[in-house]
Amino acid sequence: MTIDRNARLREIRNWDDYFHLAIDAPEIGQEARPGQFVMVKVADGPFPLLRRPLSIHDAGANGVELFFKVAGLGTEILSRKKPGDPLDLIGPLGKGFTVTNGMKGKRAFCVGGGRGIAPIYFLARELGARGVQTTVFYGGRRLVDIPLRDKFEKAGIKPLCSTDDGSFGFGGLVTELVGLDLAKTKPDVLYACGPEAMMKTLAALAAKHGVPAEFSLESVMGCGIGACWGCVHRIKNESGDGWTKICEEGPIFPGERILWP
Amino acid sequence: MAMTKKSVDLTADLGFLKLRNPVLAASGTFGYGLEFEPYLDLEKLGGFVVKGLYYKPREGNPPPRLVETASGLINAIGLQGVGVEAFSEKILPELRRLKTAVIVNVCGADDDEYAAVVEYLDKQDGIAAYELNISCPNVKAEGLCPALSPRTTFDLVKRIKAASRRPLITKLSPNVTSIVEIAKAAEEAGTDAIALVNTFLAMALDLETRRPKLRNVFGGLSGPAIKPIALRMVYQVASRVRVPVIGMGGIMTGADALEFLVAGAAAVEVGTANFVDPDAAVRIVAEIESWCEAHGVAAVREIVGTIMVS
Ligand SMILES: Cc1cc2nc3c(=O)[nH]c(=O)nc-3n(C[C@H](O)[C@H](O)[C@H](O)COP(=O)(O)OP(=O)(O)OC[C@H]3O[C@@H](n4cnc5c(N)ncnc54)[C@H](O)[C@@H]3O)c2cc1C
Ligand SMILES: Cc1cc2nc3c(=O)[nH]c(=O)nc-3n(C[C@H](O)[C@H](O)[C@H](O)COP(=O)(O)O)c2cc1C
Numbered sequence: 001m002t003i004d005r006n007a008r009l010r011e012i013r014n015w016d017d018y019f020h021l022a023i024d025a026p027e028i029g030q031e032a033r034p035g036q037f038v039m040v041k042v043a044d045g046p047f048p049l050l051r052r053p054l055s056i057h058d059a060g061a062n063g064v065e066l067f068f069k070v071a072g073l074g075t076e077i078l079s080r081k082k083p084g085d086p087l088d089l090i091g092p093l094g095k096g097f098t099v100t101n102g103m104k105g106k107r108a109f110c111v112g113g114g115r116g117i118a119p120i121y122f123l124a125r126e127l128g129a130r131g132v133q134t135t136v137f138y139g140g141r142r143l144v145d146i147p148l149r150d151k152f153e154k155a156g157i158k159p160l161c162s163t164d165d166g167s168f169g170f171g172g173l174v175t176e177l178v179g180l181d182l183a184k185t186k187p188d189v190l191y192a193c194g195p196e197a198m199m200k201t202l203a204a205l206a207a208k209h210g211v212p213a214e215f216s217l218e219s220v221m222g223c224g225i226g227a228c229w230g231c232v233h234r235i236k237n238e239s240g241d242g243w244t245k246i247c248e249e250g251p252i253f254p255g256e257r258i259l260w261p
Numbered sequence: 262m263a264m265t266k267k268s269v270d271l272t273a274d275l276g277f278l279k280l281r282n283p284v285l286a287a288s289g290t291f292g293y294g295l296e297f298e299p300y301l302d303l304e305k306l307g308g309f310v311v312k313g314l315y316y317k318p319r320e321g322n323p324p325p326r327l328v329e330t331a332s333g334l335i336n337a338i339g340l341q342g343v344g345v346e347a348f349s350e351k352i353l354p355e356l357r358r359l360k361t362a363v364i365v366n367v368c369g370a371d372d373d374e375y376a377a378v379v380e381y382l383d384k385q386d387g388i389a390a391y392e393l394n395i396s397c398p399n400v401k402a403e404g405l406c407p408a409l410s411p412r413t414t415f416d417l418v419k420r421i422k423a424a425s426r427r428p429l430i431t432k433l434s435p436n437v438t439s440i441v442e443i444a445k446a447a448e449e450a451g452t453d454a455i456a457l458v459n460t461f462l463a464m465a466l467d468l469e470t471r472r473p474k475l476r477n478v479f480g481g482l483s484g485p486a487i488k489p490i491a492l493r494m495v496y497q498v499a500s501r502v503r504v505p506v507i508g509m510g511g512i513m514t515g516a517d518a519l520e521f522l523v524a525g526a527a528a529v530e531v532g533t534a535n536f537v538d539p540d541a542a543v544r545i546v547a548e549i550e551s552w553c554e555a556h557g558v559a560a561v562r563e564i565v566g567t568i569m570v571s
């Protein structure tokens with residue numbers, strides 16, 4: 001974990017309300033694992049006050065990439081940054097998805113819904129590099145909500161896409177598409193990030209098919225470093241069910257430990 | 262010409278406790294301290310106040326627990342925490358190795374629980390002082406907290422002061438009609454110092470859904486938004502009591518901290534700023550030092566209470 005106050009925006013591009021940032025932040029980039037996140041300062045002054053949590057979309061020796069949807073003032077300010085602008089990031093934070101060298105030859109399903117696709121790209125790339133047979137499911141409401149299709153294809157990963165309105169790929173919810181595939185082939189593991197309803201359905205599906213699964217949880221975060229106790233989610237622990245800080249113990253949790261609201 | 266930089270004496274004096282510098286990290290915004298070790302040297306702080314401790318572990322409130330407002334943060338964490346036993350067994354041994362003042366924020370659902378916390382902690386080493394959080398909802402008084410009346414403040418402070426072997430800092434709630442009256446009640450009851458302010462009772466709602474943004478409906482407002490009100494209250498209290506005052510509320514910079522010192526605070530606490538920059542408290546110490554250098558102030562203690570009111 002580093003505070004990098006010398007990070008710099010290298011590249012920014014967008015599709016509608018979705019933005020992709022490539023950031024020079026070598027220390028964070030070298031340490032980052034899929035599923036981890038950064039806390040990004042959005043303003044120099046006191047408004048907006050808090051940093052915003054964003055998943056690490058990809059990482060390498062030079063830095064990190066982020067992918068986000070404008071949700072309010074903080075993400076809007078970030079979306080107006082220009083190449084060369086300084087950025088202030090803390091990261092990498094949290095515990096990532098479980099990815100091990102022993103997984104070679106195994107099968108993985110990776111599911112991203114909307115902006116939840118952000119960490120799935122880094123994850124799928126790392127799984128691929130370890131010889132894991134990876135299928136990416138990418139769902140959105142409409143065609144404009146699944147802008148990263150080309151990026152996945154360029155990385156040699158052909159995502160199975162779905163749109164709720166049927167404008168591209170499978171017409172319906174991404175959970176239905178995953179359900180159809182689960183009935184055909186049973187993967188060794190399933191990973192997902194997206195809206196809570198999507199993840200809750202996937203958790204039930206994975207449990208039904210006996211597939212171990214990991215989910216990336218979200219919450220409003222005050223600090224990202226375990227200090228404010230603001231980011232809690234109901235998680236099963238050895239000591240019972242309690243409000244657990246997702247910035248510290250998560251944001252990735254195994255499906256069987258999550259108590260969905 | 263080589264100029265030798267005159268070093269500024271940063272020490273602060275609370276009478277019962279000498280601090281390396283006047284900057285403490287505020288309770289509830291600094292975890293149990295150790296969370297911040299990756300980001301700053303804890304021994305560069307005047308000290309820190311750990312998260313509020315009840316006797317038993319506490320659940321806290323259901324989320325959402327936080328909402329950001331204009332230059333502020335409303336929280337309804339509900340004082341989730343590990344309780345005195347786990348704190349003493351797992352955390353305190355780690356804190357003992359630090360050369361910095363560790364202050365424990367003491368909570369209770371009624372006066373008996375406050376006393377039980379202090380009695381338990383009195384048997385543990387490595388605590389510099391207690392900060393009595395008199396803003397805890399009281400289960401026997403319809404959720405009202407002792408901080409709301411001079412009478413309940415007096416009774417609680419008196420009891421805890423008598424029960425404890427350590428210096429006692431009483432931390433006031435700003436949600437009262439007369440902060441000076443409450444401060445005087447705490448002083449009369451024998452508190453060694455007064456800290457203020459805790460958070461301001463507040464709420465935020467979502468216009469489209471017409472729902473409160475916090476699950477708990479109400480929460481406490483902190484951050485830069487409250488600074489002017491906090492400063493006013495610290496000034497009022499510091500000019501009316503004899504015990505040392507620790508000021509806080511929206512401190513983000515060295516200049517903010519210095520304003521509280523000028524208004525009469527002997528030391529300050531930094532809260533919400535720790536969330537924005539985990540190393541904020543040490544930056545604030547450095548900023549205080551450079552300001553003193555630039556203004557020919559040899560010891561930061563000299564500026565305490567130097568406000569010029571004609
Ligand atoms: C670990 C983690 C990783 C994340 N990764 C990504 C990512 O890769 N890409 C992406 O687009 N988004 C991501 N998010 C969500 C992102 O943090 C929020 O969209 C962002 O903080 C909103 O800030 P804002 O100022 O733009 O909007 P605000 O004005 O603060 O809020 C707009 C709306 O978003 C809600 N909101 C605020 N903060 C959060 C939050 N932390 N999580 C969920 N909803 C929130 C508010 O309640 C409100 O309804 C992530 C969240 C977490 C916790
Ligand atoms: C998330 C959060 C948790 C807090 N928890 C406590 C607590 O346990 N005990 C306490 O006395 N004050 C608590 N406070 C209040 C702070 O210690 C401080 O009094 C207040 O936030 C004002 O300072 P600031 O504006 O610098 O944050 C908490 C504040 C925040 C934001």
Ligand code: FES
Pocket residue numbers: 220221222223224225226227228229230231245246247248
């Ligand atoms: S965001 Fe502060 S504890 Fe998790």
